[in-house]
Amino acid sequence: EVQLVESGGGLVKPGGSLRLSCAGSGFTFSSYDFNWVRQAPGKGLEWVSSISSTGGSLYYANSVRGRFTISRDNGKNSLYLHMNGLRAEDTAVYYCARDAKAIIGTPHDYWGQGTLVTVSS
Amino acid sequence: DIQMTQSPSSLSASVGDRVTITCRASQSISSFLNWYQQKPGKAPNLLIYTASTLQSGVPSRFSGGGSGTHFTLTISSLQPEDFATYYCQQGYTTPFTFGPGTKVDFK
Numbered sequence: 151e152v153q154l155v156e157s158g159g160g161l162v163k164p165g166g167s168l169r170l171s172c173a174g175s176g177f178t179f180s181s182y183d184f185n186w187v188r189q190a191p192g193k194g195l196e197w198v199s200s201i202s203s204t205g206g207s208l209y210y211a212n213s214v215r216g217r218f219t220i221s222r223d224n225g226k227n228s229l230y231l232h233m234n235g236l237r238a239e240d241t242a243v244y245y246c247a248r249d250a251k252a253i254i255g256t257p258h259d260y261w262g263q264g265t266l267v268t269v270s271s
Numbered sequence: 272d273i274q275m276t277q278s279p280s281s282l283s284a285s286v287g288d289r290v291t292i293t294c295r296a297s298q299s300i301s302s303f304l305n306w307y308q309q310k311p312g313k314a315p316n317l318l319i320y321t322a323s324t325l326q327s328g329v330p331s332r333f334s335g336g337g338s339g340t341h342f343t344l345t346i347s348s349l350q351p352e353d354f355a356t357y358y359c360q361q362g363y364t365t366p367f368t369f370g371p372g373t374k375v376d377f378k
Binding site: 185187194195196197200209210211212245247250253254255256257258259261262263264 | 309
């Protein structure tokens, strides 16, 4: 069974840092591209960042570029999101989401349960 | 960036109704359009990809269509478990923008 489990969320002050993790199991982690998608309380979905299967290609939303860094460790079946310079508007549930393999248009076929990041003083 | 819009933003319907949601892209995205369903407190669930391909395990009452800039999601006969929020997302180029969502609730 495919599982994605996020961790690392919590309360952080504006300007602070946090690292989110996403552990994958039940599939060959290194074969898939991944994404982070967030959802502010009561709001819609916002794509944040993507990483290719090897980690060689990275993509970011304009709203986080220069502050957030996506990475992965295929040996540990894990995806990460390093978040620096956090702002109140970064408050959201952060989901990791797997891209379906060999399907163009990057549909996200499996999602984690999400981890809540709250940025507040 | 490609902007995605959805209409309506919300709709009220009854069990058995036929429901259609529209998604538009600010520029052509070919058929690189995905649809997701999200229920309160849960992660989104992929319904349809490349505009019209049903994800494995998704009931056949869901269907998608369109290409270019205009897309639709249709539920042929609404079931109680279909009351949720639906999002479109373009997979043509980064940033992979989502539409604002359409909430389907009970009439």
